Structure formats: C-alpha cells, structure tokens
Amino acid sequence: MAYTALITGASSGIGQELAKIHASKGGNLVLVARNKIKLDKLKSELVEKYRISVSIMVMDLSVEGSAQKIYDQTTLEKIQIDCLINNAGFGDFGFFSLTDTEKQVNMINLNIIALTLLTKLYLKDMLDRKGGRIMNVASIAAFQPGPKMAVYSATKAYVLSFSQAVGNEVRHQGVTITALCPGATESGFQEAASMQHSKMFNKAKLPSSKEVAEYGYDAMIKGRSVAIPGFLNNIMADAVGFIPRNWVLKLVRKIQDAA
Numbered sequence: 001m002a003y004t005a006l007i008t009g010a011s012s013g014i015g016q017e018l019a020k021i022h023a024s025k026g027g028n029l030v031l032v033a034r035n036k037i038k039l040d041k042l043k044s045e046l047v048e049k050y051r052i053s054v055s056i057m058v059m060d061l062s063v064e065g066s067a068q069k070i071y072d073q074t075t076l077e078k079i080q081i082d083c084l085i086n087n088a089g090f091g092d093f094g095f096f097s098l099t100d101t102e103k104q105v106n107m108i109n110l111n112i113i114a115l116t117l118l119t120k121l122y123l124k125d126m127l128d129r130k131g132g133r134i135m136n137v138a139s140i141a142a143f144q145p146g147p148k149m150a151v152y153s154a155t156k157a158y159v160l161s162f163s164q165a166v167g168n169e170v171r172h173q174g175v176t177i178t179a180l181c182p183g184a185t186e187s188g189f190q191e192a193a194s195m196q197h198s199k200m201f202n203k204a205k206l207p208s209s210k211e212v213a214e215y216g217y218d219a220m221i222k223g224r225s226v227a228i229p230g231f232l233n234n235i236m237a238d239a240v241g242f243i244p245r246n247w248v249l250k251l252v253r254k255i256q257d258a259a
C-alpha cells in the first residue's frame with residue numbers, strides 16, 4: 001500500500017516541490033491550499049507522470065475549523081495519512097505597529113493554530129498505528145526575535161519549539177517530528193510577505209524550493225528533529241546561542257533595515 005502524505009501549502013514553492021518528491025517515490029498525496037487551479041494542475045501532472053492517487057482539498061487554513069474539516073474529510077474517505085507535512089505559511093514585513101492587524105492574525109491562525117491542530121488530529125492516529133512521519137516547516141527566523149517581522153519570527157519560534165517538544169514525547173512510539181528551518185528561499189514567499197524588493201531575496205543565488213524540499217524530505221525520512229538547509233544557516237542557528245541577546249537583536253534589525 002503506497003505511503004500517503006498530506007501536504008499543506010502544496011500549490012506553490014517548497015510545498016509543491018515536496019509533493020513532487022513524494023510522488024516520485026510512488027507515494028499518494030492529499031494536497032491542501034486555497035488555489036484550486038494550481039492544485040488541479042499539480043494533481044494532473046503527478047497522476048499522469050507517476051500513476052499515484054492524488055486528492056486535493058481547497059481550504060483556507062487561516063479560517064477557524066479548517067483543520068478539523070480536513071481531518072474529517074480524509075477520515076470519511078478512509079485515507080490513511082502516513083506522513084503529515086505542515087508547510088503552509090506566510091510572512092509579513094514591516095514595523096508591527098504599522099502592519100495590517102487582520103493579516104497578522106491570519107498569519108498566527110495559519111502558521112500556529114492550523115499547524116497545531118493538524119498535528120494533534122493526525123498524530124493520534126499515527127500513535128495508534130505506531131508509525132508515521134510529521135514535518136512542520138519553521139524557519140531560520142525561529143532562532144531569534146525578528147524586528148520588522150516580529151509576528152512571523154515568533155510564529156516560527158513556536159513551530160520549532162512545539163515540534164521539538166512533541167517529537168521528544170513520541171520519540172519511542174514509531175512517530176518522528178521534523179522541524180524544517182529554511183533560510184531565504186526562492187518561492188512565492190517574498191511576494192506574499194511584501195519583500196519582493198528585499199535585499200534578503202535579491203541575493204545572487206538563493207536556494208531553490210526544490211533544493212530545500214529535497215533536504216527537508218530526506219531529513220524527515222531519517223527522522224531528524226531539526227533540519228536546517230545550508231551551511232551558513234546552520235552556523236547562524238548555532239551562533240545565536242553564544243551571542244548576547246541584545247547583539248543578536250541589533251544584528252537582525254540591521255539585516256532587516258537593509259532588506
């Protein structure tokens with residue numbers, strides 16, 4: 001029986017690439033996002049190429065009750081989710097006092113609430129079966145506070161902390177939880193976060209969504225707790241623990257001011 005992965009945010013970027021990787025290994029898919037056209041296109045491509053089963057669920061995960069609806073649908077269709085990838089997320093660049101309140105709240109609902117509830121719902125079934133893989137997509141932004149992306153960085157710090165803690169709780173029960181912490185990556189993220197002109201994203205060469213997805217998928221299959229693509233991102237994540245906190249804040253602010 002093919003291994004089924006549910007991937008949120010599969011219509012673009014890292015999530016779309018994760019779907020392609022899983023399909024290439026013969027895995028079935030449940031793809032969740034808001035953009036039906038993109039999901040239908042990806043489904044057709046993957047079914048045609050790999051002869052796998054692909055279900056799509058068009059859902060705004062920032063809306064209350066959406067996680068339960070997804071779980072209820074896969075249960076109704078008797079789709080066993082062997083691998084849950086909570087990838088959907090977005091950022092918002094700017095001073096907190098000036099950002100749009102609704103967008104900030106939606107970010108918390110998506111990046112934290114939906115991720116937490118989907119983990120809660122599917123983890124129970126995985127524990128009952130004594131088997132399963134979960135990947136929660138955090139960020140390198142999780143390792144320190146982020147002036148001018150204060151809420152986003154805080155949501156990713158939650159994802160990292162939550163994933164490591166629950167992963168430890170279930171570590172001998174056949175289920176692993178991996179927190180993927182990418183740095184700036186080529187995807188639709190920068191447009192959604194109003195960072196199209198950010199120097200952070202206009203560097204000569206950013207890793208592609210495909211590269212990040214390949215790294216993350218491999219780490220998830222190996223059951224690694226934290227996966228940080230990129231040598232410099234790993235150095236940064238480790239260094240933060242040794243640098244005085246106010247220095248870290250000043251450094252991040254300097255980077256964001258240049259963004």
Ligand SMILES: NC(=O)C1=CN([C@@H]2O[C@H](COP(=O)(O)OP(=O)(O)OC[C@H]3O[C@@H](n4cnc5c(N)ncnc54)[C@H](OP(=O)(O)O)[C@@H]3O)[C@@H](O)[C@H]2O)C=CC1
Nearest residue numbers: 009011012013014033034035061089139184185187188189
């Ligand atoms: N790119 C980067 O620099 C980095 C990204 N990340 C994280 O990686 C993850 C993937 O982002 P990335 O691929 O880069 O960006 P993209 O913008 O390309 O993809 C984001 C995905 O999330 C989905 N999504 C957004 N809002 C919602 C919503 N309300 N309900 C359901 N799905 C939603 C989008 O689909 P749709 O619009 O169809 O709903 C899309 O498929 C995010 O969690 C992001 O925080 C972490 C570090 C760096």
Ligand SMILES: N[C@@H](C=O)C(=O)O
Nearest residue numbers: 139140141182183184
């Ligand atoms: N996309 C980046 C934010 O600026 C990140 O999440 O690291």
